[in-house]
Amino acid sequence: MRKNMRGRPRSRASQEAVLRAAVELLEEQGFTAMTMEGIAVRAEVSKQTVYRWWSSKSEVVVEALSTGYFPGGLPIMQHSGEGRDDLRADLRAWLDAMRESIACEADASLTQAVLVALAGGSERSAAVHEWLVMPMREALERRFIAHDQRHPGTLAGPPEFLAELLAGSLLLRLMFAEPTSSQWVDQLLDFVSPAPLRRPLE
Amino acid sequence: MRKNMRGRPRSRASQEAVLRAAVELLEEQGFTAMTMEGIAVRAEVSKQTVYRWWSSKSEVVVEALSTGYFPGGLPIMQHSGEGRDDLRADLRAWLDAMRESIACEADASLTQAVLVALAGGSERSAAVHEWLVMPMREALERRFIAHDQRHPGTLAGPPEFLAELLAGSLLLRLMFAEPTSSQWVDQLLDFVSPAPLRRPLE
Amino acid sequence: MRKNMRGRPRSRASQEAVLRAAVELLEEQGFTAMTMEGIAVRAEVSKQTVYRWWSSKSEVVVEALSTGYFPGGLPIMQHSGEGRDDLRADLRAWLDAMRESIACEADASLTQAVLVALAGGSERSAAVHEWLVMPMREALERRFIAHDQRHPGTLAGPPEFLAELLAGSLLLRLMFAEPTSSQWVDQLLDFVSPAPLRRPLE
Amino acid sequence: MRKNMRGRPRSRASQEAVLRAAVELLEEQGFTAMTMEGIAVRAEVSKQTVYRWWSSKSEVVVEALSTGYFPGGLPIMQHSGEGRDDLRADLRAWLDAMRESIACEADASLTQAVLVALAGGSERSAAVHEWLVMPMREALERRFIAHDQRHPGTLAGPPEFLAELLAGSLLLRLMFAEPTSSQWVDQLLDFVSPAPLRRPLE
DNA sequence: ATGTAAACGAGACGGTACGTCCAGTCTTCCG
DNA sequence: CGGAAGACTGGACGTACCGTCTCGTTTACAT
Numbered sequence: 001m002r003k004n005m006r007g008r009p010r011s012r013a014s015q016e017a018v019l020r021a022a023v024e025l026l027e028e029q030g031f032t033a034m035t036m037e038g039i040a041v042r043a044e045v046s047k048q049t050v051y052r053w054w055s056s057k058s059e060v061v062v063e064a065l066s067t068g069y070f071p072g073g074l075p076i077m078q079h080s081g082e083g084r085d086d087l088r089a090d091l092r093a094w095l096d097a098m099r100e101s102i103a104c105e106a107d108a109s110l111t112q113a114v115l116v117a118l119a120g121g122s123e124r125s126a127a128v129h130e131w132l133v134m135p136m137r138e139a140l141e142r143r144f145i146a147h148d149q150r151h152p153g154t155l156a157g158p159p160e161f162l163a164e165l166l167a168g169s170l171l172l173r174l175m176f177a178e179p180t181s182s183q184w185v186d187q188l189l190d191f192v193s194p195a196p197l198r199r200p201l202e
Numbered sequence: 203m204r205k206n207m208r209g210r211p212r213s214r215a216s217q218e219a220v221l222r223a224a225v226e227l228l229e230e231q232g233f234t235a236m237t238m239e240g241i242a243v244r245a246e247v248s249k250q251t252v253y254r255w256w257s258s259k260s261e262v263v264v265e266a267l268s269t270g271y272f273p274g275g276l277p278i279m280q281h282s283g284e285g286r287d288d289l290r291a292d293l294r295a296w297l298d299a300m301r302e303s304i305a306c307e308a309d310a311s312l313t314q315a316v317l318v319a320l321a322g323g324s325e326r327s328a329a330v331h332e333w334l335v336m337p338m339r340e341a342l343e344r345r346f347i348a349h350d351q352r353h354p355g356t357l358a359g360p361p362e363f364l365a366e367l368l369a370g371s372l373l374l375r376l377m378f379a380e381p382t383s384s385q386w387v388d389q390l391l392d393f394v395s396p397a398p399l400r401r402p403l404e
Numbered sequence: 405m406r407k408n409m410r411g412r413p414r415s416r417a418s419q420e421a422v423l424r425a426a427v428e429l430l431e432e433q434g435f436t437a438m439t440m441e442g443i444a445v446r447a448e449v450s451k452q453t454v455y456r457w458w459s460s461k462s463e464v465v466v467e468a469l470s471t472g473y474f475p476g477g478l479p480i481m482q483h484s485g486e487g488r489d490d491l492r493a494d495l496r497a498w499l500d501a502m503r504e505s506i507a508c509e510a511d512a513s514l515t516q517a518v519l520v521a522l523a524g525g526s527e528r529s530a531a532v533h534e535w536l537v538m539p540m541r542e543a544l545e546r547r548f549i550a551h552d553q554r555h556p557g558t559l560a561g562p563p564e565f566l567a568e569l570l571a572g573s574l575l576l577r578l579m580f581a582e583p584t585s586s587q588w589v590d591q592l593l594d595f596v597s598p599a600p601l602r603r604p605l606e
Numbered sequence: 607m608r609k610n611m612r613g614r615p616r617s618r619a620s621q622e623a624v625l626r627a628a629v630e631l632l633e634e635q636g637f638t639a640m641t642m643e644g645i646a647v648r649a650e651v652s653k654q655t656v657y658r659w660w661s662s663k664s665e666v667v668v669e670a671l672s673t674g675y676f677p678g679g680l681p682i683m684q685h686s687g688e689g690r691d692d693l694r695a696d697l698r699a700w701l702d703a704m705r706e707s708i709a710c711e712a713d714a715s716l717t718q719a720v721l722v723a724l725a726g727g728s729e730r731s732a733a734v735h736e737w738l739v740m741p742m743r744e745a746l747e748r749r750f751i752a753h754d755q756r757h758p759g760t761l762a763g764p765p766e767f768l769a770e771l772l773a774g775s776l777l778l779r780l781m782f783a784e785p786t787s788s789q790w791v792d793q794l795l796d797f798v799s800p801a802p803l804r805r806p807l808e
Numbered sequence: 809a810t811g812t813a814a815a816c817g818a819g820a821c822g823g824t825a826c827g828t829c830c831a832g833t834c835t836t837c838c839g
Numbered sequence: 840c841g842g843a844a845g846a847c848t849g850g851a852c853g854t855a856c857c858g859t860c861t862c863g864t865t866t867a868c869a870t
Binding site for chain 1: 824826827829834837838
């Protein structure tokens with residue numbers, strides 16, 4: 001049984017041009033300053049075509065960001081490798097990357113843009129939460145769980161809590177462009193995994 | 203040396219009416235939907251009078267919130283009293299209050315509104331950070347410090363870190379209306395002060 | 405020599421549906437308010453099919469009206485019959501019918517619509533003139549000529565002039581929904597044929 | 607008792623610029639092609655200012671025309687002068703002027719524009735009738751009455767009828783750009799005032 | 809008491825973007 | 840190929856606020 005697709009099919013070129021334009025303008029002007037009209041002009045597409053597929057600015061932005069048009073994206077926690085399992089090193093690498101993101105104008109404005117995008121209503125709120133907050137939280141959580149399995153009892157608390165606390169703190173700092181010092185990172189590392197790297201020294 | 207104050211003095215009534223109107227509209231419509239024009243109408247004041255004293259919507263909102271026109275405000279951590287010093291009980295009380303705030307539509311939308319208000323520029327960002335984030339963080343910090351002085355070594359980490367992590371996590375949950383369970387609160391308590399209140403009982 | 409007619413032949417059903425829809429919408433909404441899109445929808449025909457055969461709204465309307473889809477049409481002057489030749493009676497009958505048309509909302513708005521349809525350019529102007537003005541003028545003229553042949557010298561002026569003046573006056577009244585009284589009709593009759601029917605009575 | 611006029615007064619400059627722009631565009635593009643947006647741009651006025659005072663294109667045009675922004679206007683019947691009283695000469699002069707108007711592109715398109723303007727509704731219809739039809743009719747009527755008083759019994763009919771018939775015929779010819787020959791004018795003169803130039807021959 | 813001067817209300821102004829509508833064209837599939 | 844469906848560009852629509860600008864009015868201090 002085939003599906004009967006009458007009428008001119010949706011133009012992939014237009015769709016992509018809009019999302020690309022949205023990200024460009026988001027970086028250049030920020031969420032509040034960018035306009036639907038501007039997106040259409042930049043994408044060389046009629047305004048009607050934008051409104052046909054997205055009903056608001058935030059919908060365009062959310063789709064653009066959540067389908068990978070975000071140039072780079074926030075740093076995600078990496079696992080150090082097969083044989084190695086150095087949580088402390090992995091965390092430090094990630095926190096350093098986050099430190100750059102916080103200092104980076106573009107990243108900060110993108111985060112703010114996303115926040116503004118969610119201000120409209122709870123539907124959007126959920127989308128943003130799923131796209132911005134959850135990935136960071138989950139990446140951290142997976143890493144913590146892995147570490148906990150290999151070195152039981154060396155974490156300061158349940159993996160999901162550590163993940164949530166860390167994510168919350170970092171996102172808030174990102175939002176307010178509150179820089180993180182290397183000292184702060186050290187303290188954080190000690191806090192999350194106090195034992196594993198200290199005990200050997202004893 | 204006297205200051206020469208010619209001309210009609212600023213009307214306190216107008217000033218208050220504007221701030222009151224701003225808060226009302228913030229609750230009713232959210233930050234994005236409310237307008238300077240709407241504020242003027244609601245306050246029964248001419249638009250020019252609003253612009254004479256505040257140059258933008260976010261300035262009005264920030265002043266309104268930071269001078270106490272915020273109806274209620276977020277719960278703040280209380281100290282259990284002179285003789286007593288039960289961190290666990292104080293934290294639980296505060297976390298329960300936060301749980302209600304998170305569930306409360308008005309509080310969540312106000313928090314979102316405030317966060318959005320900062321999206322415009324870094325000047326505002328600082329004001330919001332100072333008004334919204336710092337108070338929570340500092341209240342927690344003070345409490346943790348007090349506890350640490352009485353019961354050294356029983357905190358899971360440096361007071362300022364615990365404060366920041368907790369504040370970050372809670373604000374993020376508030377922002378996204380992510381509810382907190384009592385189970386979650388229990389785990390959090392165990393996490394923050396694992397030993398001090400339990401071990402002595404053993 | 406046969407003409408080679410390849411492909412699917414033009415659908416008569418579609419053509420008629422379009423013209424019918426055009427007249428319906430003309431009556432319901434007037435010329436300005438009706439749209440090509442609306443015609444297509446009402447006729448249950450694709451927009452392209454409309455554009456394939458008519459290049460503009462006024463073309464559709466003009467064809468619809470000039471091929472008899474006009475419901476009713478303006479009253480036309482009748483000849484009283486073979487043996488009889490009462491110009492005065494015929495004129496009175498026709499003027500009474502026109503009086504009703506002028507009072508009739510639908511007729512007036514249709515006339516206005518047709519006039520508006522010509523506003524675009526001179527091509528259309530000619531078509532409308534031919535369809536709306538000429539018939540009335542010619543019917544009157546024929547009648548006046550017939551009368552003049554039987555009763556020479558009893559008309560107030562050359563037949564073609566009387567016809568033009570009458571048609572002009574009546575169409576203008578129709579256009580502006582300016583009602584005609586029976587008194588006005590009397591005066592008009594006296595004016596057109598002052599002597600022929602009165603003097604003999606003296 | 608003074609009238610309290612609060613608020614910034616209406617700008618006469620803007621008002622005039624809009625009406626002037628409307629007439630210019632009417633001549634250049636015709637009624638259908640001109641747009642509210644175009645009027646605003648041409649008048650160097652914001653679109654909102656146009657809509658503040660006129661709710662539609664036809665309102666602007668009608669006001670522009672009825673307050674004298676019409677460049678020239680249709681020719682009006684003149685009285686030949688104090689001592690003289692030559693209706694025939696006056697009529698001939700006016701009909702010659704009308705002949706030029708009919709041939710003139712600008713005049714014809716203006717007349718058509720006015721017609722289109724009235725198509726919207728009966729409110730406008732009345733305004734147009736008052737501005738376009740009545741003046742012509744009344745000027746003719748006044749002249750006929752004057753002539754009738756001096757030379758009773760020399761007119762082909764009641765002054766008001768002659769006026770209406772003439773106006774109707776001429777306006778319809780103007781509308782459809784149907785030219786008038788000098789021969790036609792002669793016949794018309796004979797028709798309107800059969801006696802004055804005929805009787806001497808008797 | 810009488811200026812003088814700033815704050816006030818009212819509201820018009822030039823703008824910008826909104827979100828909708830329709831004109832025409834183009835692209836795809838079906839009969 | 841004709842026709843139905845419907846996406847496309849383009850541009851005007853009428854509205855909502857923006858932030859600025861006159862106005863006439865009010866209110867307090869300074870003569």
